[in-house]
Amino acid sequence: MFEESGRRDAAQRRLPLDPCLEHVDDAAARALAVLPPGPGLWAALAAVPELTGPDDERSSDAVLLEVVAAAERLAAGAATLGARALAALDARWRAEAAALAAQDPVAAAQGRVRPWTDSEVGARLRLTDADASALVWQAGQLAGPRSAVLAALGDGLVDLPRAAALVDRLAVLPADVAAAVEGRVLPGAGLLTVQTLRRRIDAEAVRVDAAGAAERAEARRAERAVHRWAEPEATACTTVRGPADAVETIFQAIDARARSMRRDAVASGGRDDATLAAWRFDALHQIALDVLEGAHGPVARTAASRPVAHVTVAATTLLGLDDSPGLLRGHGTVPAATARRIAQDATWRRLLTDPVTGVAVGTEEQRYRPSALLAELVAHRHATCSAPGCGQPGWRADADHVTPWPQGPTSAANLHPLCRYHHLVKHSARGMTAAVSATGGTTWTTRTGHTYERDPDAVDQRAALRSPLAAPPPAALPPPAEPPATAA
Ligand SMILES: [Zn+2]
Numbered sequence: 001m002f003e004e005s006g007r008r009d010a011a012q013r014r015l016p017l018d019p020c021l022e023h024v025d026d027a028a029a030r031a032l033a034v035l036p037p038g039p040g041l042w043a044a045l046a047a048v049p050e051l052t053g054p055d056d057e058r059s060s061d062a063v064l065l066e067v068v069a070a071a072e073r074l075a076a077g078a079a080t081l082g083a084r085a086l087a088a089l090d091a092r093w094r095a096e097a098a099a100l101a102a103q104d105p106v107a108a109a110q111g112r113v114r115p116w117t118d119s120e121v122g123a124r125l126r127l128t129d130a131d132a133s134a135l136v137w138q139a140g141q142l143a144g145p146r147s148a149v150l151a152a153l154g155d156g157l158v159d160l161p162r163a164a165a166l167v168d169r170l171a172v173l174p175a176d177v178a179a180a181v182e183g184r185v186l187p188g189a190g191l192l193t194v195q196t197l198r199r200r201i202d203a204e205a206v207r208v209d210a211a212g213a214a215e216r217a218e219a220r221r222a223e224r225a226v227h228r229w230a231e232p233e234a235t236a237c238t239t240v241r242g243p244a245d246a247v248e249t250i251f252q253a254i255d256a257r258a259r260s261m262r263r264d265a266v267a268s269g270g271r272d273d274a275t276l277a278a279w280r281f282d283a284l285h286q287i288a289l290d291v292l293e294g295a296h297g298p299v300a301r302t303a304a305s306r307p308v309a310h311v312t313v314a315a316t317t318l319l320g321l322d323d324s325p326g327l328l329r330g331h332g333t334v335p336a337a338t339a340r341r342i343a344q345d346a347t348w349r350r351l352l353t354d355p356v357t358g359v360a361v362g363t364e365e366q367r368y369r370p371s372a373l374l375a376e377l378v379a380h381r382h383a384t385c386s387a388p389g390c391g392q393p394g395w396r397a398d399a400d401h402v403t404p405w406p407q408g409p410t411s412a413a414n415l416h417p418l419c420r421y422h423h424l425v426k427h428s429a430r431g432m433t434a435a436v437s438a439t440g441g442t443t444w445t446t447r448t449g450h451t452y453e454r455d456p457d458a459v460d461q462r463a464a465l466r467s468p469l470a471a472p473p474p475a476a477l478p479p480p481a482e483p484p485a486t487a488a
Helices: 002-012 027-033 039-046 061-103 105-109 117-125 129-143 147-154 160-171 175-185 194-208 210-223 244-267 276-292 336-344 372-381 420-426 461-466
Strands: 225-231 235-241 326-328 332-334 398-401 415-418 433-436 442-445 451-454
Touching: 027 039, 027 061, 039 061, 061 105, 061 117, 061 129, 061 147, 061 160, 117 129, 129 147, 129 160, 147 160, 160 175, 160 194, 175 194, 194 210, 235 244, 244 276, 326 336, 372 398, 372 415, 398 420, 415 420
Parallel strands: none
Antiparallel strands: 225 235, 326 332, 398 415, 433 442, 442 451
């Protein structure tokens, strides 16, 4: 009864009119702007001629702009459904894991009893475990301490980027401070840009709890870090995160060096066609090279301190006979010219590849532990851990028997690299099971019965393009126009 009247209210509910529409006279635009996400809004959109197909009628510009805003509200409303379902699934699997852990304390102590929600949802949404884990965490926050943000999201008063900003920024604060800050910034959060919203949250956190803010800033210093990751087109990115004043010092130093490098280049008659940002990169690169050359004091000449690059490149490409792309360890595919440049002053190895598929091949060994050669071959067959969506580099992973030895052989086809985390997932209660797939890759089956294929990675990209593995799956092909001719 209560439920039903609640639904009726929802059908008639109107949002407060966004202040930006105060001086808009268009009644249709104003009517659309106050509809919360739900069937009423969908029905109103179905009456917009531009959305329903060829029609002589035209909506006003203001209505079309409100349709764009309405679509954002619908997406926000839909996001609450996903977050609620995910939080429910995670809670269910957590309870299940807790019960299992009580039954088997040894397995629990070894980390083999966990809910594995991130692996399951990551596989389904084709996300890395890190991204999936962030999504599961966000859903838990929205369903738990940030229920007010979830309600605002459901009403379309904030969208997902703003809800995420609120969840992320408030999570670092003590519960009482977070609740107080949320109360101050949530009303009207939808009227701010995401960046302004973040600044507002930070400012309110200091206002609400000045002493605590100072303590937290001090603790945050411990989280200072420099990270790097691969980006497309043979580039990579690095971030420098730490106390704001230190980052500013670093930036000012690089900037000053960049400006003087540019001045010197121009003074000596060179052209200045690079941006200041590009000069800053060159300045930072030069500083790094100086450090490695010992200009700032001796550095240990270990493998770790030398710019060692492992590049896989066809011998024919190295000789300049063709331009097959190479594979840079820790990064991925790079153009032939890049692979040749790296190979000139770095450690490189040539790999035997299957001339048809471009996949690294090898022989079977009559023992459990693969030889170093076979282990390396396995790492090159798979650029990354072979669990669905995992991006951990293959060379850093364990070589796992897909079908356990001795039922399965110690061979390149039955070994796949698994990072420590997914190794644990595979050998756990309620984890995932793996089998060798028809294409020599790995077929994963999760607890819900969903299956995911990971093919081996082609080392020789040129061969891979000719390979039957590169053909689109049969489902993607159009049906034959006529019965196939009789086979010869
Ligand atoms: Zn993994």
